[in-house]
Amino acid sequence: MRKLIETSDAVAQAAMLCRPLVIPMYPITPQTHIVEKLASLISDGNLDAEMIHTESEHSAMSAAIGASAAGVRVFTATASQGLALMHEVLFIASGMRFPIVMAVANRSLSAPINIWNDQQDSIAERDSGWIQFYVETAQEAMDTTIMAYKIAENKDVLLPVMICIDGFTLSHVFEPVDIPEQKAIDRFLPKYEPGDKLDVKNPKSFGPIAFPDTFAGFRKMQDEAMGRSIDIIKNVNSEFKKAFSRSYGDGLVENYMIEDAEYAIVAMGSACGTARAVIDEMRKKGKKYGMIRIKCMRPFPREEIISAAKPLKGIAVLDRNIGLGAGGALFTEIKAILPEKNVNDIILGLGGKDITIEDIKKSFEIAEKENSSTQWLL
């Protein structure tokens, strides 16, 4: 069914279709309409889940861990300061290998306090052991939420997944969305069967203390699971395409007009839609422009990016975040895998500043004229 809905609504409906049994949440700091929509779906009897109205995001993620340990599918959502408050427990969720799925409506971090869009909040959590997807449209937000469970719950992965949605710019925007049928989702995503769980008939200990002789081994296992998830993400993306006739690049990276491109931008999230329009316009004027859209920030799709970037003469990385003292986070990672290339860092779109057509054009100009520069578009 195709409907004009808000992206937050699309995420909530996607979560509902995945049949989570527990939804711990905290509504502020600042939230979106995602949990409000889920609350009304529960209240109207459309979703049979228990909502836990926690007193903070720290407790929301802690309750998500408890519910996941008890063996049920869990969903939650947060943003900004709330995600920062969860920081400690994000590492515990991934370290204990609980396949929790969470939507993050990307917003800036204080100070100064500012509730608007940038990606600083989730970028700051890129080492937390969560798979991170950055989506471009409402449809992709919905589809990625569904795919996220299939990826997270794969026994070769068992890692939590964050679906990052640009706050306001995407979370509050209405777009036409194809909503899958429940039956089709049930076929695509089978009932959750946890491996280990808290069970009085088979008691196990979760969350022990690891001394220096074993700690690094656990970290390595997590890193290996991240590595394995590369192929699993690709497979789930292909399976989704078979079932629903939609997919997003190879599931990790989505390229636009890259085959014969000379200059490209590398970007994440909703600004990629604007970039497509700029590329279309400039192609008509003879410019060989293209885009590498990073859908998956963790695991970082190194090989896929290196291969797409091969023919490029210049690159502009759009960073909707700033690693203060080191440049944008996406830039530092792209430069690390493309050391010989002309890679420019464009810091823009912070704290709710729109990324305009002019900004994207300017970024392409920088890629053509400059050499490995850092530029702020204020």
Add this chain to the structure above:
Amino acid sequence: MIMGLPEEEYFASGHRACAGCGAAIILRHALKAAGPNTIVVSATGCMEVVSSPYPETAWKLPWLHVAFENAAAAASGIDAALKKMGKRDSVNILVIGGDGGTFDIGLQALSGAAERGNKLTYLCYDNEAYMNTGIQRSGATPKYASTTTTPYGLKIHGKTQFPKNMPFIMASHGCYVATANISEFMDFQAKMKKSFSKPGVSYIQILSPCPPGWKSQTDQAVKISQLAFSSRVTPLYEIEDGRIKISKEPVKPVPVSEYLKTQQRFSQMSAEERAEIQKFVDSEWGKISGLAKSGLKIF
């Protein structure tokens, strides 16, 4: 069964608790009262550290540790999951935290769980400081106690505040609340068992002698607990349906100094300071016993 308690041990011996640890005795009896159909959640702290050095575990019940301040929140998640799986009535949830994880950093999560009415028993073993990390002051540390962050010095004499009244804070949430003592372990057992039949959060607080932290003898945990009871430093009571009920009174009350002298953390206190503590204990007892006698619904 011996005196209504299972012979089976659910907290295995071989754990790494210190010699003479009060909390190890507490856990042994708490788990016996809870029985095999129990999921345990531990806050970070002494008992979590000593019981789970990977790949060993002392827990013969399903056990979860997440972090320091969020045991009650994690347990709320288990409560919700059990409910949705249709298993809520057959399984107990027992949350265990020290005083630091309960009075201080975990208070918000515990308050949230109590307000929501998540069904669980929260057992606070109160050793009156952050013992696991080297005896630092907590909101439960008694006035004038010497800790590594409130040393009894020439100018400042140990901790300068009285402890928080945590049972009353929990009673204000409408919870079933009880205090317990390892020298009265049948009373402790009865309160634990009762808590599992209560709706929402139940809160049980029990004094937990700590030989390294209190600088007390390793064979004196039960004796010191008994003195805490008979000197009325830790009165035994329940708060049920908002009313306080004294569980047991000492037959022959002893002066607080009898309790203080068993622990070197109090050894530098002056006579005036001891008298001040006696006055505080008398006043607290007056308040609790007075409220109990009144029969009024206080909370």
